[in-house]
Structure formats: C-alpha cells, structure tokens
Amino acid sequence: MSASLLNLSNVSAAYGKIEAVRQVSLEMQPGSIVTVIGANGAGKTTLLNAIMGVQPATGDMYFAGEDLSQMQIEARVANGLCLVPERRELFSSMSVEDNLILGAYRLGARAIATGLEEVFGRFARLKERRRQIAGTLSGGERQMLAMGRALMGQPRLLMLDEPSLGLAPRIVKDIFTIITDLRSSGVSILLVEQNARAALHVADYAYVMELGEITMQGHASQLSADPRVMESYLGLGGHG
C-alpha cells in the first residue's frame, strides 16, 4: 500500500445535495497509466477535481504516502500532482510561450529553460506558434498547450480530463501517442475518457464509473474483453 502512488478510499464529493462521487476507492502504481471510463455525467470530472483540491471531498486521499486532505491546491501542485482540466483553463490572452513559462512558475528560471526545450521538442507545433495568443489556437493545439503547460511543472502524476474531447480523429491519435510516450519517460497518468476504446488501449489498469460509483475494475486488457464493457462502452455486442 505504501508503494502506491495514489490511494483513494471511500472518497465522496457533492454539489449541494447532489452526490456526484460516492465512496470511490482507487489505487494506482507509479509509472502506470490508469483510466477511468464512464458515460457523460458519471462523475469523472468531479473525481479528478476532488483529487486536485478544486472540489471539496470527504474520504481518505493519499499521494505518494502524503495525506492530501488538508492540502490546498498549491500544495498539491508542489507535491507533483497536476490536472489538465476538461476546460483546459489556459491563459487565453497570453502567448503560447508565456502559458508554458507559467507552467513552471514555482520551479524557477533554469527549469523554465529546460522545460521549454523539452516541451517544444515534444510538440513541434507549439514551437512554431510560440508567439501566438493562446486563445487563437485550434482545439488540438489548445490541448497540446494544456498538456505542455502541465509538463512544464514536472508532475509525478498527470491527470488528464478528456484530452480527446472535441478533437479530430487524427489529432486524437497524436494525443494518445503522446500519452504512451509520457509514460515511458516516467510520468504516471490518470486518464479520464469517454473514448473508452482509445483509453483502454493505452492504459494498464481501468475503472468503470457509473452514477458516481466505481462499478467495475481490472486490467485494461481484461476489461476491454468484458462483454458488459464491450456493450456499454465499446459499442460492440449490441442487442444480444
């Protein structure tokens, strides 16, 4: 248990009376990709927000052995947690480069220089557009910028909320290639997706979320062979 990177037990989060996340327990190992799949409204975003501290939650949350429950967002970031939110939350009136620089705000000048080099190496597109205002980027570029900004902060755990949302298939493929690349360079990834097929393809372990609860979990390859998952999330099997 102490070896796991992230350990949630009985985490709940609510909006007023609506319990969006109920008694969720989840564990992930360092260096792995874990995915949470589920339909729209299942509570995936709320769960990530709870882990990041954006959304108040109850239950136990440990990150690399540290208790998250008393930590503000800033402290969680300093500990190596990083969320790429569903809405990206870029600094839209600032340049691509400034967005990236701010991703390493707490790390100082040297980390900014090496980080920029690394991110521009990974996302050539962002390098071309470094002077462009972030708000004028296309959807795919915005997602790349959001991921690049997150990487600038040298996270230990990168949480991606629907990185493929609203993107063209070719770009979705790029994004997932980048996700597997990131894992091989040592970043652990918690991936939330509606695109279950792609997510299960890259992930090591998977959870299925329905109406705020975890209903199934298992190795990604096992889950993608499970008839219930095939029917509900992979569009296979159909009507019996």
Add this chain to the structure above:
Amino acid sequence: MNTTISLFLLQDGVINGAIYALLGVTLVLIFAVTRVIFVPQGELAAWGALTLAAFEAGHVPGTAPLLVLLGLCCVFSDMLRQRRGLNGKWFIERGLRDIAGPLALWALCIWLAPQKPALWLSVALTVSLIIPMGPMIYRLAFAPIADASVLTLFIAAIGVHFAFTGTGLLFFGAEGSRTTAFIAGVFPIGVLMVKGQSLVVLGLTIVSLIGLYIFFDKTLRGKALRATAVNRLGARLVGIPTQSTGRFAFALGAGLAALSGTMIGSLTTISYDSGFIISLKGFVAAIAAGLASYPLTVLAALGVGILESFSAFFASAFKEVIVFSLIIPMLVWRSLVVRHSDEEDE
C-alpha cells in the same frame, strides 16, 4: 476664450488626467488580479499627500503610528483565524514583519521628521509607509473572502473606505494641507507657461506606466499576476499562490496611490476626506475602459482630466457633476457593446 486659455486649460487637464490615469490603472490592476474594486485607494492617496505635508512641516506623519496599528490588527486577526500552528516561530516571523518593521519605520520618522528631510527622502518615506498598508488591507478585509462574489468584495471595499475615512480624521485631523511643488518655478514653452510640478507629474506618471508595462510583460512575477487575472483556476493549477499574488497587487496599488498622493499635494489642498473624489475620477476612467484595458484607462483618464478643467472654467459650480454624469452614458454604451461578462461562472 482664446487659444492661450484653451492651451492653459488643456495643460491643467492633462496634468490632472495623468494622476487619474495612475489611479485608474491601479484600480484595473487590483480588480483584474483580485476582483476587488479598490474604493479605499483614494484614502491612501490622500494619506500620501498628508504624509508628505507632515514631513515638510517637520512633524511625524499620522501614517507612521497607523501602520503599526494595522500591523497589530493583522497579527491579531491571523491569530484568531489560524489557531492551529501557532508557535514561537510563527510569532517571531509575524512579529518581525507586521510589528517590528512598522515600528522601525515609525522610529525612523521620529528621528528624521524634525530635521525636515530632503524632498526625495520624504517621498521615499511616504511611499514606504503606505506600500505595506496595501497587503495588510488585503489580509484583513479581502483574503478571508477571496472567493466571494464581486459584489460582496465591493461591499467589503466600501466598508474599508468608511473605516479609513474615520481613521484618517483621527490620525491627521480635519485640517487640509498643501505641499510645495517638487520643482518650483515656471518654464515658458512656446506660448505656454508650464509649471515645474506639471512636468514632474507627467514625467513620474509616464515612468510609472512604462515601469508597469515592463513588469507585466517581461517578468515572471508580472506574468503570474496577469495569469491570475485572466484565469484564476488556471493560475492555481500551475501553482501560482493566488493569495500572495493578491497581496502583491495590493502593495503595488498602495505604492502607486501614495505616489499619486505626493504629486497631488501641491496642485490642490488635500484633507483626510478628499481622496475619495479624486479616486472616483480614476474610477470613471477605469469603468470607461471596462475595468479591463490599461491603455484605454489612460486615454479615458486624460479625457476626464481635460473635461474637468474645461468645465471648471465654464461652469465651475458644476465641475464634479459634469465629470460624474459622464459615467451614465458610458455605462449605457458599455452595456450595449460588451456582452455580459461571465465572471461568476467557474
């Protein structure tokens, strides 16, 4: 009315406008970073003028003990709020920063004031007395409700404004003061007789605005402030501490307000309650620019200054009325052109 008079009025207008620009830009800055409409800015400006006047007269300014009082309030309120984690280290840190620091400044004032310090030194002392008040106000009144709505923050700001007007009366008395000009004398430029003070005001304003521009455009700290203004959640997600960013914005705002105060002192008589009307004109400019654009705020402030000086000439009794009525067509115009800002959604 002939050209000479219009040029003269124009000059007056530009000078006042420059000061309103500085105040307006500060309002935009503080609003962008913290969503606080900084009503008590006017008091800080008035205290700047009164502090400088005190130094000129060889008195210890009321701002010195006032800063100590504010420091005590901060430590006390932090103590009540924090409870846990109160230990020796905490008290030493806070005590040094919030109480010993202000006490040292006070002592410095007691020592220097009777010697009537040189003008630059007086200005420097004035600004350093008022800068720390910015973050203190933020910690006392705004940080605890940093996530509240703009309206709530605005009401808190009005509360601070009234508290400060009262405090100002207590510490400075009801007497108005005037300071001598930074540069005495008048310089003929063409047909115009330009006052030395006008040149100082214009020069300092331009230097401050350029300094702000460089700060926001080139430095990491400045970029972090802009980022907080553009997207608070995004800023928190990259680990920008929004509370210390807020304190920093207030420090910057207090410094600029104090600087404007030291410049206004020789243009008009300032008393404990004259700051409000002055900063209200900066506010008109900031509103005209939608509380969002720095260059537009500067332009609008110059407009306000010029309008004011011409209306003072033609209908002096209605001078303020004319300037403040300006805000109505401006609000109507803004409500038509700007789509409703969705600041409450997050």
